[in-house]
Structure formats: structure tokens, C-alpha cells
Amino acid sequence: MFVDPPAPQPMQPGETPPVSSGGGLPSSDTTTSWEFNPDYQRLVMMWRQVLPELDRLAASLDKAYRLARSRDVWDAPVSGRYVEDMTEWRTRLGLYRQAILTSISDQAADTPRWIPAGAGAPHAFS
Template sequence: MYVDPPAPKPRGRDEMPPVTAAGPLDNQPLAYEFNPDYERLITAWNTVMPMLEKLSTALDKSYALAKSPQTWDAPVGERYVQDLREWRSRLALYRHSVLTAISDEADDTPRWIPSQTGAPHAFP
């Protein structure tokens, strides 16, 4: 079984953007906004998680019922249990790959980006 990677963190109620720029304009105040691309990753995570949980719950319930000795009294039952075990394994791999992709993308995406409003321009 895999452990889910860390989810992208939504903007905190008291979270404030950086106060100054980093780089060639050090100590120059800039306007920042929460990155819309990062917001989309949060939305993707929150959309995918309930779907994956629903699939996992359904397969787990079916697997538990199939393993019950009261359900099957024939060799075909063991084949059905093996099929369900394989599907649960595939779902775990799929879940891990999807959530890892979202989490890795969130790690590579800045939470705050410079805003276009109030930015100094070379020509008025």
C-alpha cells in the first residue's frame, strides 16, 4: 500500500504574499498575487480525491464480501477474489501516480507570482 504524497496547500486565511522581490530588484516592494496555476492544482487534487476514495471503498467492500466463506462455495470464487485483488492493486498504483503527479507539479509551481498591477514600466 502506498502513502499519499502531500497535497498542495490552499492559501491560508492569514497567509500574506512576500513583501520584497528576490533577485536583481532586491528590497524593492512588488505586488504579488496567488498563482492561478497553483490554485488549479489544488482544485484538481480536491476533485480527484473523492473519486479515488469512492472507487477504493467500492472495491474494498466487494473484496471483503468476496472473501467471505458465506459468499462463495465453488472454485470460481477464488478466481473472483484474485481478480478483485488485482484491481485493488491497479487502483492503488493509479492513485499513487495521479496524486504524485499533482504533488510534484505543485512543488515546482510557485505559490505567489508578481502581479501586473502596480508594476513599474520603462515607458509610461
């Protein structure tokens, strides 16, 4: 069993952008306006779309696996091969889930949550 990587976190109520690192007193020249990075928000939404689908696939496969292992459903020598196949499918689905979620998580870790408004900063999908 794999542990899911950390999910990208959406903007929380009351969350504020980072403080400008311009030294000294703030002035109109050094004040930076920030916006929540829309590319980071897309990663949050992607995680929220993908996770239920992966869970649904795993639940469907687990149900079939449990039924295949039950002697009430099928008691034949060939059933062992199907159980072995389903075990392999479950392993592959776990690896697939890990790869997808790790990819999203890694991209979110490399994408800034806040960007200067109108700065044209590089983003995850550029």
C-alpha cells in the same frame, strides 16, 4: 499500501505574499504587488476533486473484495479466481491513485504559490 504524497496547500487565512527582494528602501519602482497563483489554486482544486473519487472507487472495490472472500456469499472453487482478480484490481487502483496524486503534488511543487501581479510568469498549465 501506499502513502499519499503531500497535497498542495490552499492559501491560508492571513497568509501574505513573499517580501520583495529589492535591496534598500522600498520605492514605487521596486515595490512588487503579488497575487496567489491561479494555476496553483487549480492544482489545489484538482486534488480536492480527485481524492474523493479515488476513495469512492477504493471503497467500492474493497466492499466487493470482502464479499467475495466471505464464504457466506459464495462458496465455490471459482470464487478464488475472482478474489485473485480483485486483488490485482486493488493493486492497480493503488498504483493509479499514487500516479495521479504524485503528478498533482509534483506539479504543485514546481509551481510558485505567489506570482507578481501582471508579470506573465510561466505557470503549470501554460
